[in-house]
Amino acid sequence: METAPVKQRIQLDRDAWVQAAIEVLAEEGVAGLRVEVLAKRLKVTKGSFYWHFQDRRDLLLAVLHYWKDGRIRDIVKQTRAQPGRELEQIYHVIDIYSTTRSRRGMMIELAVRDWARRDPEAAAIVAEVDDTRLRCARNLFLACGVPMEEASSRCMLLYAYVFGLSLMVYDRFDSDPARLKRDIADLIARSAAMKTETPATAS
Amino acid sequence: METAPVKQRIQLDRDAWVQAAIEVLAEEGVAGLRVEVLAKRLKVTKGSFYWHFQDRRDLLLAVLHYWKDGRIRDIVKQTRAQPGRELEQIYHVIDIYSTTRSRRGMMIELAVRDWARRDPEAAAIVAEVDDTRLRCARNLFLACGVPMEEASSRCMLLYAYVFGLSLMVYDRFDSDPARLKRDIADLIARSAAMKTETPATAS
DNA sequence: CGGTTTCCATACGGGATAGTATTGACGAAT
DNA sequence: ATTCGTCAATACTATCCCGTATGGAAACCG
Numbered sequence: 001m002e003t004a005p006v007k008q009r010i011q012l013d014r015d016a017w018v019q020a021a022i023e024v025l026a027e028e029g030v031a032g033l034r035v036e037v038l039a040k041r042l043k044v045t046k047g048s049f050y051w052h053f054q055d056r057r058d059l060l061l062a063v064l065h066y067w068k069d070g071r072i073r074d075i076v077k078q079t080r081a082q083p084g085r086e087l088e089q090i091y092h093v094i095d096i097y098s099t100t101r102s103r104r105g106m107m108i109e110l111a112v113r114d115w116a117r118r119d120p121e122a123a124a125i126v127a128e129v130d131d132t133r134l135r136c137a138r139n140l141f142l143a144c145g146v147p148m149e150e151a152s153s154r155c156m157l158l159y160a161y162v163f164g165l166s167l168m169v170y171d172r173f174d175s176d177p178a179r180l181k182r183d184i185a186d187l188i189a190r191s192a193a194m195k196t197e198t199p200a201t202a203s
Numbered sequence: 204m205e206t207a208p209v210k211q212r213i214q215l216d217r218d219a220w221v222q223a224a225i226e227v228l229a230e231e232g233v234a235g236l237r238v239e240v241l242a243k244r245l246k247v248t249k250g251s252f253y254w255h256f257q258d259r260r261d262l263l264l265a266v267l268h269y270w271k272d273g274r275i276r277d278i279v280k281q282t283r284a285q286p287g288r289e290l291e292q293i294y295h296v297i298d299i300y301s302t303t304r305s306r307r308g309m310m311i312e313l314a315v316r317d318w319a320r321r322d323p324e325a326a327a328i329v330a331e332v333d334d335t336r337l338r339c340a341r342n343l344f345l346a347c348g349v350p351m352e353e354a355s356s357r358c359m360l361l362y363a364y365v366f367g368l369s370l371m372v373y374d375r376f377d378s379d380p381a382r383l384k385r386d387i388a389d390l391i392a393r394s395a396a397m398k399t400e401t402p403a404t405a406s
Numbered sequence: 407c408g409g410t411t412t413c414c415a416t417a418c419g420g421g422a423t424a425g426t427a428t429t430g431a432c433g434a435a436t
Numbered sequence: 437a438t439t440c441g442t443c444a445a446t447a448c449t450a451t452c453c454c455g456t457a458t459g460g461a462a463a464c465c466g
Contacts, residue, residue: 011413029317031234036453046455047414056454107320113370114232114317117310127372134376152377153386156368160387161360164367167316169330173337174355183356184363187390214443239423249425250444259424411464416457423451430445436438 012042014052014062021063026107030115035059064125067112071129079136086143087189090158093137094185097162106166113163133159146191158188215245217255217265224266229310233318238262267328270315274332282339289346290392293361296340297388300365309369316366336362349394361391 020042024033035049035056042048053059078096081089096102116122134155141151161184174180223245227236238252238259245251256262281299284292299305319325337358344354364387377383 028321029234031232034453035455044413045415046453047416049414050455051413110317110320110370114313116372117313118231123372127375130372131375134373149382149386153383153390156371156373156376156383157360157364157387157390160365160367160371161363162367163370164363164365165359167313167320167366167370168359168363169319169326169333170337170359172330172334173359179352180356180359183352184360187356187360237423238425247443248445249423250446252444253425254443407466409465412462413460414462415460417459418455418457420454422453425450426448428445428447431443433440433442435440 012044012048012052016042017049017052017059018062018066021059022067022108025063025111026104029111030060030119033060033063061121064112064122067108068125068129072132075129075133075136079140081140081143083143086140087194090137090140090144090189091185093140094158094162094188097159098165098181098185109163110166130159141191144191144194146193150191150193154188154191161188215247215251215255219245220252220255220262221265221269224262225270225311228266228314229307232314233263233322236263236266264324267315267325270311271328271332275335278332278336278339282343284343284346286346289343290397293340293343293347293392294388296343297361297365297391300362301368301384301388312366313369333362344394347394347397349396353394353396357391357394364391 017038020038021033024038024041033056035046038059039046039049049059053062078093079089097106112122113126116126134152137155137158138151141154142148146154170177220241223241224236227241227244238249241262242249242252252262256265281296282292300309315325316329319329337355340358340361341354344357345351349357373380
């Protein structure tokens, strides 16, 4: 399980810093992502950090690109459906984002998006990810027989919903959040234009 | 237009600080809300601040409550419809939040929600606001003849959508965002259970 | 084995910020 | 006019943090 028999280093590399940075990002947001804090977490000093990175900004950009690559990899995987099971896959995508299961991923997602509201470079990365996501999801709708414009509307609604949902605090509102989410998934996914009428609710 | 003929003070009071704080909050987020920065913006020094507030936390809580009151006031106003025009009002609510017109308000909204992700007190405030909003919006759906559970789903979808939308960067995705938003509004507002079939798209 | 490279520790300067303590200015009441 | 209460300026301490400079240890190379 060693990375390489020759040249095994127990030392930190750029990637280790980026990984830890993403952890902090999820917990504290970009504002809490300080190099000395990060160094303490990795049990080294800044001396190490400034060896691997030019400055703080350098780390932030690395985090951004690391996140982007991971997201896009996941997206294409999640939106690849066996022919005929596209609707099922749509439900699956909604489910992935709206459950507490992927809490960590959503925390990172929200931290990056908040970051992007004030940082053009982060905004550009989010734009790429969103574009990919929307196109992939739209293809699923198209494969279900939904016309282009409606497919666009529905996939946009889908992603806006899942991100917005994790910004809300709705404990007091509904006693059965599971039912709520199921019904909302139907509102998003079910189109009159669809081939399948009563889809097996992919759970 | 004077506040009071007697006792007019040109000096700062708590409220002036809170107002300015919300301005900074919109621009920089909670993390950027520092007392010295705020003081500079108001052209005074911290000496003034610590007279009006116990500490930074004191200001933050004041901001939170000020925001809550304003939100709830707006919500009840926005969701009050003349009988028979409830559907129109639903479209209006969607419109309010999804246009760039109310950009400032949305920036504050997002800043508070990001804040709430790490601060229990902020989360409690957001919970109150969300609960009020959801119930008010649900009443609109109910008034349209939509059954309870569907009304719950649709109003939740409504708010999650508008917040999520302002987190996304979709410039490249669609060439006609106006049409997109219109169609999505239809997906959210239009129910099979509705009395009115083809509502005049309140623009 | 000695030199070189790689990675990290330490020490330092400088800036931003929270909070306190003290003083000062100004208007209002007596 | 004197006094008092209100609000703000100044000065100071203590942190936290970025970035740099420099030295040191361990691995690697010849």
